[in-house]
Amino acid sequence: MTALPQERRVVTAIPGPKSQELQARRTAAVAAGVGSVLPVFTARAGGGIIEDVDGNRLIDFGSGIAVTSVGASAEAVVRRASAQLADFTHTCFMVTPYEGYVEVAEALAELTPGDHAKKSALFNSGAEAVENAVKIARAHTKRQAVVVFDRGYHGRTNLTMALTSKNMPYKHGFGPFAPEVYRVPVAYGSVSYT
Ligand SMILES: Cc1ncc(COP(=O)(O)O)c(C=O)c1O
Incomplete structure (x- = not known):
């Protein structure tokens, strides 16, 4: 495909009419539990720009929550x-x-770092990878307990939800959770702008 011009261009209100139309269809057809930060529908994306269905070009600070590091259409x-x-x-x-x-x-x-022999197994998502890492560790060590860092996020499946620290919106109302999960504090910095 041709590269998207790397420029911000706003030609309608945000969200534009086509995005609003899609938002109405989305509200009727997509379960409410799936949220979106911005009700702007993507038509194309590339090189740090998202072009929406109304022809606006917006700088893509979201980057698919930081996973499109090689570009959205490399x-x-x-x-x-x-x-x-x-x-x-x-x-x-x-x-x-x-x-x-x-x-x-x-x-x-x-x-990955290190020059020792390495092997991988591939999974469909981060949560699935974390679940399988726990299965592999349990099978190998014959131990059940899992230690996680406080404030860590691990995913939204049942086990990774138990590993995740943040209650809202990931855990509230979704228990009971998997047992044998222990939290340890981890260095956490907060910035004050006052
Ligand atoms: C550190 C970490 N672990 C696990 C996950 C879960 O990955 P997925 O959403 O692909 O299941 C994420 C996702 O953001 C993550 O950042």
């Missing part, structure tokens, strides 16, 4: 993902494996 990612989709979308690695999974594990071994 050319290399688009190229590899498109080629993969054309070849096959899914086989389940646990049924019939494929090279891409092995390649990612090799890249992780290369990119």
Whole structure:
């Protein structure tokens, strides 16, 4: 795709009419438990700019909560993902494996610190990765307790919700929680602007 111009451009009220129309459809069709910070609907994004459905271009300070660090539509990612989709979308690695999974594990071994032998397992989300890390640690150590840092966020599934410290909005009303979770204090800085 052609790169988005790297400029802020506001051509309608925010949110614009098309975003407002989509917001009404969203309210009718999407469960209320899924929140959005800004009721502006994305049409395209790239290089730190989000272009909304009304043609406004906004600086993307959200970055998918800091996960689009290579860009929202990085050319290399688009190229590899498109080629993969054309070849096959899914086989389940646990049924019939494929090279891409092995390649990612090799890249992780290369990119992470340390020159010892390393192995990876890939999962669909952070919460799933944390859950599996706990399963692997429990199976290996034969111990059940998990120690987490106070103020840490681990996810929204049942176990990661128990590991997460913040009650609102992640835990309130969603118990009972998984047992054997222990919290330890961690250095925490707060800034005062007074
Ligand atoms: C430190 C940490 N752990 C776990 C998660 C959960 O990841 P996911 O939302 O992909 O389940 C996040 C997500 O923001 C995270 O920041």
